[in-house]
Amino acid sequence: MMNAIEIKNLNKNYHDFQLKNVSFNVPKGSIVGFIGENGAGKTTTLKAILNLINRDNGIIEILGMDNTKEEKKTKEDIGVVLDGCNFHDSLKTGDISKMMASIYKNWNLSAFQRYLKKFELPENKTVKEYSRGMKMKLQIAVALSHDPKVLILDEATSGLDPIVREEMLDVFMEFIQDEEHAILISSHITSDLDKIADYIVFIHQGEILLNEEKETLLEGMGILKCSEDDFRKLDKEEYIRYRKNQFGFEVLINDKLALKKKYKEAIVDGVTIEEIMLFYVRGER
Numbered sequence: 509m510m511n512a513i514e515i516k517n518l519n520k521n522y523h524d525f526q527l528k529n530v531s532f533n534v535p536k537g538s539i540v541g542f543i544g545e546n547g548a549g550k551t552t553t554l555k556a557i558l559n560l561i562n563r564d565n566g567i568i569e570i571l572g573m574d575n576t577k578e579e580k581k582t583k584e585d586i587g588v589v590l591d592g593c594n595f596h597d598s599l600k601t602g603d604i605s606k607m608m609a610s611i612y613k614n615w616n617l618s619a620f621q622r623y624l625k626k627f628e629l630p631e632n633k634t635v636k637e638y639s640r641g642m643k644m645k646l647q648i649a650v651a652l653s654h655d656p657k658v659l660i661l662d663e664a665t666s667g668l669d670p671i672v673r674e675e676m677l678d679v680f681m682e683f684i685q686d687e688e689h690a691i692l693i694s695s696h697i698t699s700d701l702d703k704i705a706d707y708i709v710f711i712h713q714g715e716i717l718l719n720e721e722k723e724t725l726l727e728g729m730g731i732l733k734c735s736e737d738d739f740r741k742l743d744k745e746e747y748i749r750y751r752k753n754q755f756g757f758e759v760l761i762n763d764k765l766a767l768k769k770k771y772k773e774a775i776v777d778g779v780t781i782e783e784i785m786l787f788y789v790r791g792e793r
């Protein structure tokens with residue numbers, strides 16, 4: 509079994525929004541960055557993986573187990589960080605630990621205490637007295653402390669300052685090092701995904717638009733800046749989307765090496781995940 513998570517033809521219908529045949533995998537030993545604009549369907553997909561919502565159809569397997577038929581077992585294996593803090597304001601870390609010990613068979617108090625120390629989270633304050641970043645770190649500490657095989661992180665780095673964010677990214681990368689663990693992380697901070705993701709899955713209006721290895725995307729794609737005349741010379745297959753601005757055309761290219769070979773004078777810049785997203789959503793075809 510190579511995949512930690514397999515999603516096949518997931519459909520969910522809300523009255524004004526649909527997840528449409530969402531399919532993708534999270535291979536073991538990898539970090540999959542899940543991107544898309546507000547309302548694209550990321551949280552809905554993650555909730556379906558956690559079996560927190562009723563889907564219309566589709567199959568989701570966690571470590572080869574059906575997530576509805578073997579819900580209890582699969583939940584043991586998943587560490588979760590959802591947007592916003594789920595712990596009651598009046599709790600301290602000790603109370604949370606007791607709660608978690610009653611939920612998870614593998615709750616590891618000493619691991620939890622190690623993370624509290626590492627993340628500089630005070631044990632004598634209540635959740636109410638924690639800052640937004642501290643609450644986020646607390647959730648990450650809890651998610652990591654019951655020996656999960658898979659982490660599902662919904663906007664887990666938002667609200668963290670750049671230094672703490674980098675620290676968390678290191679923790680995530682360490683988590684997958686043994687090739688048995690895997691992470692699915694949704695984030696609007698696409699620069700984080702530039703750093704740590706192995707694959708990028710891009711959802712737009714409930715449909716998967718792109719599902720690719722990050723290196724393939726970043727090494728293959730490029731942005732061509734050119735005049736309208738030069739743009740008109742391109743074949744449709746040579747570009748993905750274009751955007752027009754006051755200086756000319758910006759064109760997202762599929763294969764920058766091939767393009768440079770064909771048009772020796774062409775200036776093609778590298779591309780970031782954020783730019784890819786913007787071209788797909790706001791560019792023209």
Ligand SMILES: Nc1ncnc2c1ncn2[C@@H]1O[C@H](COP(=O)(O)OP(=O)(O)OP(=O)(O)O)[C@@H](O)[C@H]1O
Nearest residue numbers: 522523524525544545546547548549550551552553
């Ligand atoms: N319980 C619900 N009932 C009806 N519609 C819902 C419900 N939950 C989510 N939706 C709708 O589903 C769509 C997708 O929402 P979702 O939270 O999955 O987006 P997202 O990609 O996570 O967005 P964001 O980046 O803003 O968190 C939205 O149009 C939202 O209004």
